[in-house]
Amino acid sequence: MTVSRLDIASVRNIQHATLHPAPTLNFIYGANASGKSALLEAIFLLGRARSFRSSSIKPVIRFSHDHLLVTGQTVFSGGAHQHLGVRLDAKSCEIRINQHTMPNRSSLAYALPLQLIYPKSxxxxxxxxxxxxxxxxxxxxxxxxxxxxxxxxxxxxxxxxxxxxxxxxxxxxxxxxxxxxxxxxxxxxxxxxxxxxxxxxxxxxxxxxxxxxxxxxxxxxxxxxxxxxxxxxxxxxxxxxxxxxxxxxxxxxxxxxxxxxxxxxxxxxxxxxxxxxxxxxxxxxxxxxxxxxxTACILFDDFAAELDMANRAKVLRYLDVMHSQVFITATSPTDFGDLSNIHNYKMFHVEHGHINPVDCST
The missing domain is CATH 1.20.1050.90 (RecF/RecN/SMC, N-terminal domain)
Known part of the structure; x- marks a missing residue:
């Protein structure tokens, strides 16, 4: 399954964002503290109803806001759609799958399997x-x-x-x-x-x-x-x-x-x-x-961290043939290496919590 639409509200410095990711590789770049890891965190919230960066949800909620909201639409291999939503505040968690309230986080984990690779991994x-x-x-x-x-x-x-x-x-x-x-x-x-x-x-x-x-x-x-x-x-x-x-x-x-x-x-x-x-x-x-x-969705934060260019190319080649949806972050597009043999990917630039698609056709 793949995430075809993602809506984020009040997740760290992302006030509001809507994305239509590629079903394959998605490259996300931006300066430190721009919000690119917050984007991966929002996807993780959609699949786990918790953060991978904080044990408490309070610092994840945008300053001066009392809750966060992440919703998404996923597409199964057969073409069927599924709607997911998570609303979190300091005291409660509401999970919705296809307009039905779900009692526990395991329902989300089955609905959107996520594998996270980040520096702490x-x-x-x-x-x-x-x-x-x-x-x-x-x-x-x-x-x-x-x-x-x-x-x-x-x-x-x-x-x-x-x-x-x-x-x-x-x-x-x-x-x-x-x-x-x-x-x-x-x-x-x-x-x-x-x-x-x-x-x-x-x-x-x-x-x-x-x-x-x-x-x-x-x-x-x-x-x-x-x-x-x-x-x-x-x-x-x-x-x-x-x-x-x-x-x-x-x-x-x-x-x-x-x-x-x-x-x-x-x-x-x-x-x-x-x-x-x-x-x-x-x-x-x-x-x-x-x-x-x-398939599961892969979140790969800080792709270039302590991996030389040759090993980055090796990992990227493998990700490209896995037939999984992947979200990869780095500080610069050059950190991803040579993308000339990668097809049907999308790239996004994140700056001050604003996420914009980048035209990669040229």
Whole structure:
């Protein structure tokens, strides 16, 4: 699916803007603080009802305004249209899909799958396991419908078990151990099934992006793999009571990225690390494209950040053949490199929150 029309109101320095993007590549350039990242943020808001730049919505809302509004029209591969809308203020969130109010953000995530690549993305391999779990679970969420309900039930059971641990009530733990084990096992099976499908797609892309031996991906489940989750929870009872929280389970899982059995982040250069993260992100989109009728949309902020011109050209060539809608930002049109072999793209210039199409026909 692609975004065919986007209307933005009161998102940071964008007072009002209407765009008709290309269904393929969209290049957005402008000086720092011009509003180009705010444009990507608006698209992200339309697909997630939250910001990727701020944990609070208040700084995202234009100064002196009390709410923001982003609406859009998407087109499916078969030609059908879908209307999306998000209204956010400091206290509430309203989500509309085809004129119907939706109860939760997951409805938007299914309606407009978005993959974000921005400077903070490159911390994926340097940061703690939570970042990699969230990365993995984005793919599992779109790949396996059993994942989301199991994960929600697991988190509820985890909260109950942790409350018992904190209040030192071990007599009720066994009931929640079973609940946690049942849902946690489903979550882990979903993750493993997804990873099996993901690995060959990732290795193809990484082989193109990086001149390195095969990079291995594996899942650390979050408990000793030689025993069941229920056995691990029972064995951890004394330790969990001492610390006041559950130390084993899929909430402690990690995606391991290794090269010659060592963490890849300890071996590759900074430039290779960025290409590795880009390969991981694009592989998720490519796998989704292979299994779903409609494709995900890619948001690529600050395209030129620490990527030399040769690697930018390599990434751009791959984006061009992915058949996904892409929005890419940079400070100057020259940062995108040679576009002579890229067809049917659009370019936009952003200045002081005003977004204007650029004639690329000459």
């Amino acid at each position: 490159y911390e994926l391999l340097d940061s703690g396991p939570q970042e990699r779990r969230e990365f993995l679970d984005w793919g599992v969420f779109h790949h396996d419908p059993a994942f989301l309900p199991a994960w929600r039930n697991y988190k509820k059971a985890l909260a109950q078990r942790n409350a018992l641990l904190k209040n030192r009530q071990p007599e009720y733990l066994q009931v929640w151990n079973q609940e946690l084990s049942d849902y946690g096992t489903i979550v882990t099976h979903c993750r493993r099934r997804y990873l099996e499908a993901f690995i060959p797609v990732f290795q193809d892309i990484a082989g193109y992006m990086l001149e390195l031996p095969a990079i291995a991906l594996s899942l650390s489940s979050g408990w000793d793999a030689t025993e069941s989750l229920l056995q691990a929870l029972d064995a951890d009872t004394e330790k969990d009571l001492r610390y006041g929280f559950t130390q084993s389970g899929p909430h402690r899982a990690d995606l391991l990225v290794t090269l010659d059995r060592l963490p890849a982040r300890d071996i590759v250069s900074r430039g290779q690390l960025k290409l590795l993260v880009i390969s991981l992100k694009l592989a998720q989109v490519q796998l989704l494209n292979l299994h779903e009728e409609d």
